[in-house]
Amino acid sequence: MTRAFLGMPTTAPRGVGHLRGEQTFPAAARQALADPQLRRNLGHATATIRAKSAGVIAEVPDWEQLRAAGSAIKADVLARLPELLEQLEDRVSAAGGVVHWAADANEANAIVVDLVRATGNDRVIKVKSMVTQEIGLNEALEAAGIAPVETDLAELIVQLGEDRPSHILVPAIHRNRAEIREIFLRAMPGVDPGLTDEPAVLAAAARRFLRQTFLSTPVAVSGANFAVAETGTLAVVESEGNGRMCLTLPRTLITVMGVEKVVPTWRDLEVFLQLLPRASTGERMNPYTSMWTGVSPGDGPQEFHLVLLDNGRSAVLADEVGRQALHCIRCSACLNVCPVYERTGGHAYGSVYPGPIGAVLSPQLTGVADNASLPYASSLCGACYDACPVKINIPELLVHLRDQAPHPRGESAAMAAAAYAMDHPALYAAAQRATRLSRLTGRRGRGLPPPLSGWTASRDLPEPPAQTFRQWWASR
Amino acid sequence: MTAREVILARLRAALDPAPAPVEVPREYRRDAPVDLDRLVDRLTDYRAHVHRVAETAVADTVAAILPTGATVVVPPALPPAWLPATVTARPDDDLDNRQIAAADAVITAAAVAIADTGTVILDGSPDQGRRVLSLLPDLHICVIRAAQVVAGVPQALARLTSHRPLTWISGPSATSDIELNRVEGVHGPRTLHLILLP
Numbered sequence A: 001m002t003r004a005f006l007g008m009p010t011t012a013p014r015g016v017g018h019l020r021g022e023q024t025f026p027a028a029a030r031q032a033l034a035d036p037q038l039r040r041n042l043g044h045a046t047a048t049i050r051a052k053s054a055g056v057i058a059e060v061p062d063w064e065q066l067r068a069a070g071s072a073i074k075a076d077v078l079a080r081l082p083e084l085l086e087q088l089e090d091r092v093s094a095a096g097g098v099v100h101w102a103a104d105a106n107e108a109n110a111i112v113v114d115l116v117r118a119t120g121n122d123r124v125i126k127v128k129s130m131v132t133q134e135i136g137l138n139e140a141l142e143a144a145g146i147a148p149v150e151t152d153l154a155e156l157i158v159q160l161g162e163d164r165p166s167h168i169l170v171p172a173i174h175r176n177r178a179e180i181r182e183i184f185l186r187a188m189p190g191v192d193p194g195l196t197d198e199p200a201v202l203a204a205a206a207r208r209f210l211r212q213t214f215l216s217t218p219v220a221v222s223g224a225n226f227a228v229a230e231t232g233t234l235a236v237v238e239s240e241g242n243g244r245m246c247l248t249l250p251r252t253l254i255t256v257m258g259v260e261k262v263v264p265t266w267r268d269l270e271v272f273l274q275l276l277p278r279a280s281t282g283e284r285m286n287p288y289t290s291m292w293t294g295v296s297p298g299d300g301p302q303e304f305h306l307v308l309l310d311n312g313r314s315a316v317l318a319d320e321v322g323r324q325a326l327h328c329i330r331c332s333a334c335l336n337v338c339p340v341y342e343r344t345g346g347h348a349y350g351s352v353y354p355g356p357i358g359a360v361l362s363p364q365l366t367g368v369a370d371n372a373s374l375p376y377a378s379s380l381c382g383a384c385y386d387a388c389p390v391k392i393n394i395p396e397l398l399v400h401l402r403d404q405a406p407h408p409r410g411e412s413a414a415m416a417a418a419a420y421a422m423d424h425p426a427l428y429a430a431a432q433r434a435t436r437l438s439r440l441t442g443r444r445g446r447g448l449p450p451p452l453s454g455w456t457a458s459r460d461l462p463e464p465p466a467q468t469f470r471q472w473w474a475s476r
Numbered sequence B: 001m002t003a004r005e006v007i008l009a010r011l012r013a014a015l016d017p018a019p020a021p022v023e024v025p026r027e028y029r030r031d032a033p034v035d036l037d038r039l040v041d042r043l044t045d046y047r048a049h050v051h052r053v054a055e056t057a058v059a060d061t062v063a064a065i066l067p068t069g070a071t072v073v074v075p076p077a078l079p080p081a082w083l084p085a086t087v088t089a090r091p092d093d094d095l096d097n098r099q100i101a102a103a104d105a106v107i108t109a110a111a112v113a114i115a116d117t118g119t120v121i122l123d124g125s126p127d128q129g130r131r132v133l134s135l136l137p138d139l140h141i142c143v144i145r146a147a148q149v150v151a152g153v154p155q156a157l158a159r160l161t162s163h164r165p166l167t168w169i170s171g172p173s174a175t176s177d178i179e180l181n182r183v184e185g186v187h188g189p190r191t192l193h194l195i196l197l198p
Helices: A025-033 A036-057 A062-080 A080-092 A105-119 A131-133 A138-142 A153-160 A177-187 A199-217 A242-247 A266-279 A315-317 A322-327 A333-337 A337-345 A355-366 A383-387 A394-404 A409-423 A425-441 A469-475 B003-014 B038-046 B055-065 B097-102 B153-159
Strands: A098-102 A122-125 A147-150 A219-222 A224-226 A233-238 A252-258 A288-293 A304-307 B050-051 B070-074 B088-091 B105-108 B112-114 B119-121 B139-145 B167-171 B192-195
Touching: A025 A036, A025 A315, A025 A337, A036 A138, A036 A266, A036 A333, A062 A080, A062 A252, A062 A266, A080 A098, A080 A304, A080 A355, A098 B003, A105 A138, A105 A304, A122 A199, A131 A138, A131 A199, A138 A147, A138 A333, A147 A153, A153 A177, A153 A199, A177 A199, A199 A242, A199 A304, A219 A242, A219 A322, A224 A266, A224 A337, A233 A266, A242 B105, A266 B153, A288 A337, A315 A322, A315 B003, A315 B097, A322 A355, A322 A394, A333 A383, A337 A355, A337 B105, A355 A383, A355 A394, A383 A394, A409 A425, B038 B050, B038 B192, B055 B139, B105 B192, B112 B139, B112 B153, B119 B139
Parallel strands: A098 A304, A122 A147, A122 A219, A219 A252, A252 A304, B050 B192, B070 B088, B070 B105, B105 B139, B139 B192
Antiparallel strands: A224 A233, A233 A288, A288 B167, B112 B119, B119 B167
């Protein structure tokens, strides 16, 4: 491989991580839609979070000004990304941290495995992190004989249930309390057999189960919500305290972050720490936020590693329209308002990034051909754009990516034929008259014959009028 | 080529042609009056217990919260007058994690509090101690002075020092992971008391 090729923006590699599904979105969605329990769970959860979030956003008189600032800060970050990453590296190193660079998932996994091995431990505790799911870190650790323990309650539910996450913020959103109780009874060692499905009782069971693990595991792996280039400060936003445990108790902390998570200045946090909690969990502030800069002598991990990951982000950045998907702060507001997500859930999207943001981010990280059905997993209603705290124009991106997706040859032939007919008035009038004939053969909604039946499989064909406009005009 | 060189070269190639410089509009609120009642309201809303007392009454307030004989982890420079005689103090002279976890409670001061969001922020100063002290005990009593309360997030960040380890606390440990309802009490302290001094 030449140096020039290595230095070109590159999509995320195949065969590692969780950015590609095994099925197309329509096929996976059909299975999800056939599960009434799943639809009830999702409908209940998304309605709850929408109401909570709307309530606390309404309390903030300058919400639109904060959105505008958040969007602009992220655009500024992308425009200056190389220099900001160099500055971040410099500051983290000066504060006693070690910075590693990983061009893709395989490199990142290898770096983390080597770092854990160097500590001599065969178990790590993990804070919920989208990026480590993206790169398939848990599988890489297990293959190296290292046990990753997910400590976020929802991640624990997913891990114990041998399931896959289905939401950015609440990976077990597809499970209700009764299902969670069953998973705990089946898979949580030492659980009280009298466990009830009260949420507080389930949370207490997780507390007991993980306490010993927290106190006895000397290595933790985390993601990061923000990294401040100016100061070298990392921030993790969480609720349960499992994040604080992982960031405070172990001797060694390894943080993996996508390169786009950097923000220029300390002051920029004032925007995102107002936007993120209200848009994501619908809280004025999440229960716990931890910030650390390198290593603090006598307090917390005495060895800190930061892994900066590309894994397709450079390819997203190279698209002038598409790059705004890198503004995402992983709040999941777009999932919660999406009529498609609310019905299909997250698994149907195949990638760890589900919902509207996933439909525009995953195809760009992998190359559109590898996730070609995702840009169509939307009705383009625009609710996601309105909800996004950093104003990502998701509908614009969906249309942009549909244009890049491979299209069947018949489609362009049909479009060319339609364009030709519309350019020739006599032909157009004849075509309109011909649609009347179809009234004799079928009733409304019956659909078109193959090969056009794909179009009408999920759409009603409008009933042709008894008279065309031209015929009406001529008869007046 | 190292991975670092590869990534930086890729990002530079992706930014060719260079995007226009971005001006960040900062028209959001950056100063607002401090409303102590709002702080109390926000904290209470997230099931923290708030006590507004004079400084001379801190020890009595602590004594009313904790049963007699309770063991309490104490950061190195906590004002001794805040501790009642009814509790057993465990000063942090390099306590190990199991000793800290075995204590009934921890008492700390704080660096800053935010009224709009019901947040207290610890910065590891000697009256707050190491981060682990306020993490492992199941009950946290945090003492804050009115002068440390600011209106919003921007004012709080302006008062904080980035190189200190910071813990922002908004109510007791909670989760929204079961049906997206907030449930108090997972891994952090399940009970949080705020003592607000004038």
